[in-house]
Amino acid sequence: MTGKHQCGGLMTRGDLCLVEVLGFDWNPGQSCGILAKFGTAGISLSFLTVGNGAMGEKNMSFCVKTEEMSKNRDILDEINEEFDPDKISVGAPVVILTLYGPHFLERHTLASEVFSALCAASIKSHTVCSSINSISVVVDLPDRDRTVSCLQEKFEWPE
Numbered sequence: 001m002t003g004k005h006q007c008g009g010l011m012t013r014g015d016l017c018l019v020e021v022l023g024f025d026w027n028p029g030q031s032c033g034i035l036a037k038f039g040t041a042g043i044s045l046s047f048l049t050v051g052n053g054a055m056g057e058k059n060m061s062f063c064v065k066t067e068e069m070s071k072n073r074d075i076l077d078e079i080n081e082e083f084d085p086d087k088i089s090v091g092a093p094v095v096i097l098t099l100y101g102p103h104f105l106e107r108h109t110l111a112s113e114v115f116s117a118l119c120a121a122s123i124k125s126h127t128v129c130s131s132i133n134s135i136s137v138v139v140d141l142p143d144r145d146r147t148v149s150c151l152q153e154k155f156e157w158p159e
Contacts, residue, residue: 004153004154004155004156005107005109005110005113005154005155005156006155006156006157007099007100007101007104007155007156007157008100008101008102008157008158009099009100009157009158010097010098010099010100010148010151010155010157011096011097011098011100012095012096012097012098012144012148013046013063013095013096013098014093014095014096014141014144015065015066015067015093016046016063016064016065016066016092016093016094016095016096017063017064017065017066017069017090017091017092017093017094018061018062018063018090018091018092018094018126018127018138019061019062019063019064019069019076019088019089019090020059020060020061020087020088020089020090020091021034021059021060021061021079021083021085021087021088022053022057022059022060022085022086022087022088022089023053023057023058023059023085023086023087024057024058024060024083024084024085024086025057025058025083025084026056026057026058030058030083031050031058031060033082033083034060034079034083035048035062037075037078037079038062038064038075041068041072041075043064043065043068043069043072043075044064044065045062045063045064046062046063046064046065046096047061047062047063047096047127047129047136047138048060048061048062048129049061049062049127049129057086061126061127061138063094063096063138066092066093069090069092076088076090091126091140093140093141094126094138094139094140094141095138095139095140095141095144096136096137096138097136097137097139097144097147097148097151098134098135098136098137099114099134099135099136099151099155099157100133100134101132101133101134102133103133104130104131104132104133104134104135105132105133110130110135111128111130111135113154113155114128114135114137114151114154115128116154117150117151117153117154117155118137118147118150120150120153121146121147121149121150123139123143123146123147123150124139124140124143125137125138125139126138126139126140
């Protein structure tokens, strides 16, 4: 026994940019309208989080292929005009690293272990998302290998 958390594996998704739409109203359909712009353009989202700001406004982060975003930058202008967010930003290049199960639901410390590993290595994550069977973290591409190494300190997965 290694003392590490056992998991099914680590998936890596690169060639991405992180889009953040910050400070928009949460009226019915607002998020759907923002996301629909990408769907209508045929752009798949690789990651999505929606959260609250300090004043009740919503913040949304998602990853898209860098090439698709560069060809469709006009979508950001449309979002800005229609939904009037406080800020829209695009950061690239980023990578999504996803630890996956099985049985993450029954293991209560996994998210804190991911944060602990990142903090110990002084790695800045842009966003973290967890579900019943996975934990994903978005980091800058230059931090990819360091992030994998620090996760290997706490987690073990098959090669």
